[in-house]
Amino acid sequence: MSRRVVITGLGVVAPNGTGIPDFLQAIQNGDSGIRYNPQYEEFNFHCQVSGVPAFEWDHLKNYVSEVTFHGLKGEGIGYAIKAALDAWKDAGNILDAENDTLWDTGCVFGNSVSDTGVIKTIIARVDAKEAKKLGSRVIEQVMNSGPTAYISGRLGLGNKVITNSAACATGSQAVLMGYEYIKYGVAKRMLVGSTEHVDPYIFGAFDSMRVLSRKFNDTPEQASRPMSATAGGFVPGSGAGALVLEDLDFALARGASIYAEILGGANNSGGQRNGGSMTAPNNEGVVRCLQEAITNSKVQPAEIDLISGHLTATIADKMEIRNWIAALGNNGTKFPLTNSLKSMIGHCLSAAGSIECVAVALQLFHQFVHPNINLEDPNPEIVEMIGADALPTTCLKKKINIVAKANFGFGDINTCLIFSKFEDNGKFENNG
Amino acid sequence: MENSKTMDKQAILEELKKVLAPYTADKAALSAINEQTDLIKDLKINSANIIDIIIDAETKYDIEIDVDSAEKMSSVGSCVGVIMEKMYQK
Numbered sequence: 001m002s003r004r005v006v007i008t009g010l011g012v013v014a015p016n017g018t019g020i021p022d023f024l025q026a027i028q029n030g031d032s033g034i035r036y037n038p039q040y041e042e043f044n045f046h047c048q049v050s051g052v053p054a055f056e057w058d059h060l061k062n063y064v065s066e067v068t069f070h071g072l073k074g075e076g077i078g079y080a081i082k083a084a085l086d087a088w089k090d091a092g093n094i095l096d097a098e099n100d101t102l103w104d105t106g107c108v109f110g111n112s113v114s115d116t117g118v119i120k121t122i123i124a125r126v127d128a129k130e131a132k133k134l135g136s137r138v139i140e141q142v143m144n145s146g147p148t149a150y151i152s153g154r155l156g157l158g159n160k161v162i163t164n165s166a167a168c169a170t171g172s173q174a175v176l177m178g179y180e181y182i183k184y185g186v187a188k189r190m191l192v193g194s195t196e197h198v199d200p201y202i203f204g205a206f207d208s209m210r211v212l213s214r215k216f217n218d219t220p221e222q223a224s225r226p227m228s229a230t231a232g233g234f235v236p237g238s239g240a241g242a243l244v245l246e247d248l249d250f251a252l253a254r255g256a257s258i259y260a261e262i263l264g265g266a267n268n269s270g271g272q273r274n275g276g277s278m279t280a281p282n283n284e285g286v287v288r289c290l291q292e293a294i295t296n297s298k299v300q301p302a303e304i305d306l307i308s309g310h311l312t313a314t315i316a317d318k319m320e321i322r323n324w325i326a327a328l329g330n331n332g333t334k335f336p337l338t339n340s341l342k343s344m345i346g347h348c349l350s351a352a353g354s355i356e357c358v359a360v361a362l363q364l365f366h367q368f369v370h371p372n373i374n375l376e377d378p379n380p381e382i383v384e385m386i387g388a389d390a391l392p393t394t395c396l397k398k399k400i401n402i403v404a405k406a407n408f409g410f411g412d413i414n415t416c417l418i419f420s421k422f423e424d425n426g427k428f429e430n431n432g
Numbered sequence: 433m434e435n436s437k438t439m440d441k442q443a444i445l446e447e448l449k450k451v452l453a454p455y456t457a458d459k460a461a462l463s464a465i466n467e468q469t470d471l472i473k474d475l476k477i478n479s480a481n482i483i484d485i486i487i488d489a490e491t492k493y494d495i496e497i498d499v500d501s502a503e504k505m506s507s508v509g510s511c512v513g514v515i516m517e518k519m520y521q522k
Contacts, residue, residue, distance in 0.1 A: 065457055066457060067454065067456065067478070070454035070455070132487075135483055135487050
């Protein structure tokens with residue numbers, strides 16, 4: 001029997017909204033979460049804006065024990081805990097510290113680097129010859145598996161517990177891995193997502209690569225401009241996104257309500273050949289990935305109503321559009337609506353894919369297409385390829401059934417997921 | 433804090449409660465500690481956190497607790513004993 005995989009819970013910590021209700025409202029309104037970042041100016045970055053979630057650290061006391069909270073410093077771990085446990089509760093579960101191990105439920109949660117703030121603490125202590133003052137709580141926060149370890153331990157998850165990392169493709173790769181474990185019968189339920197803490201060390205290095213936005217430091221909300229003629233690099237973002245994925249029968253048996261269904265996906269690499277490199281995709285690899293995802297999902301390209309692009313606001317945007325055209329076999333007429341959440345929240349690196357997947361699930365469930373903001377001057381080359389009508393600049397309330405979501409990461413890694421509205425569900429009928 | 437040389441056992445035990453507080457969820461057990469109280473068995477403290485308690489105690493009492501002494505610190509009584517010993521060595 002071919003299993004179906006559905007999304008039953010969502011959690012998010014995003015620059016323009018912490019928690020699903022605030023985030024939903026923000027992406028419908030087109031609210032930017034990008035602000036001036038004084039630290040970046042102090043450090044002489046070209047880019048002096050970023051997207052940092054409004055996150056109250058003490059709020060974590062509602063999620064972890066007092067003993068765990070004491071000594072918890074890693075910001076990315078904090079984001080991950082909140083997003084993941086919110087998703088768990090949203091799926092209709094309770095936060096039980098005493099439950100037995102849940103052998104049917106696993107976790108794939110990704111990140112790109114462990115918390116550099118905690119790493120800095122270790123380096124300072126060791127260099128000051130005070131290593132013995134470090135204590136027991138720093139390793140768990142600098143191991144890459146820190147977020148998954150905190151999440152799975154809090155919930156007692158006993159199936160696969162995996163920390164994935166694929167640069168900017170991390171989040172959607174985590175979702176795909178969770179989908180596959182359920183699809184292939186390894187797990188009944190997977191808590192998936194990814195996290196990223198915006199810190200000056202990682203983004204300082206990106207700043208040095210001249211890939212960050214630098215011409216809109218005085219107007220931060222306009223700084224993230226995917227697909228625009230004035231796009232000049234991406235805006236650092238941070239946060240976490242989390243989704244509870246379940247075997248449909250398992251979800252129905254426990255009376256869960258359903259946001260959307262995942263029909264399939266694909267993950268590959270262009271091998272850093274034929275134009276592909278550490279930092280640029282082999283276009284053939286991208287097209288193959290998108291096509292495989294569509295084929296695996298048994299949908300026709302013409303059925304795709306919305307593309308949730310990677311679209312970061314670099315020169316790669318037009319290449320991405322060209323690759324979608326090739327993958328869909330589309331001649332540019334009636335190109336699917338296309339949006340980039342990054343216009344509102346910047347590029348959250350590892351967390352981008354999971355936050356964008358949360359946005360896709362919300363768009364399918366509530367039947368809308370969020371706007372591309374800062375697109376008053378669309379790139380003429382992109383308009384020539386797909387037409388301006390494919391690029392909504394206001395929130396569209398409309399019927400959408402199938403959404404394709406892709407992310408591409410350094411190391412020439414590609415991921416694409418195909419989501420569908422879940423039709424036969426009371427939740428949709430009541431709230432759509 | 434009063435002069436460390438004049439602090440008696442009871443005063444150190446009361447101070448120790450504050451050091452232990454962040455590491456145990458069982459506040460009732462903490463308020464009822466005596467010299468026999470075992471940190472791991474009775475206060476349900478995670479064994480990895482014992483090292484954090486030792487580091488916090490070093491800071492609080494301005495002492496250094498060597499590895500051999502630290503290994504003795506499994507009960508409230510042995511903690512107080514080691515802390516007093518190190519304070520008088522200063």
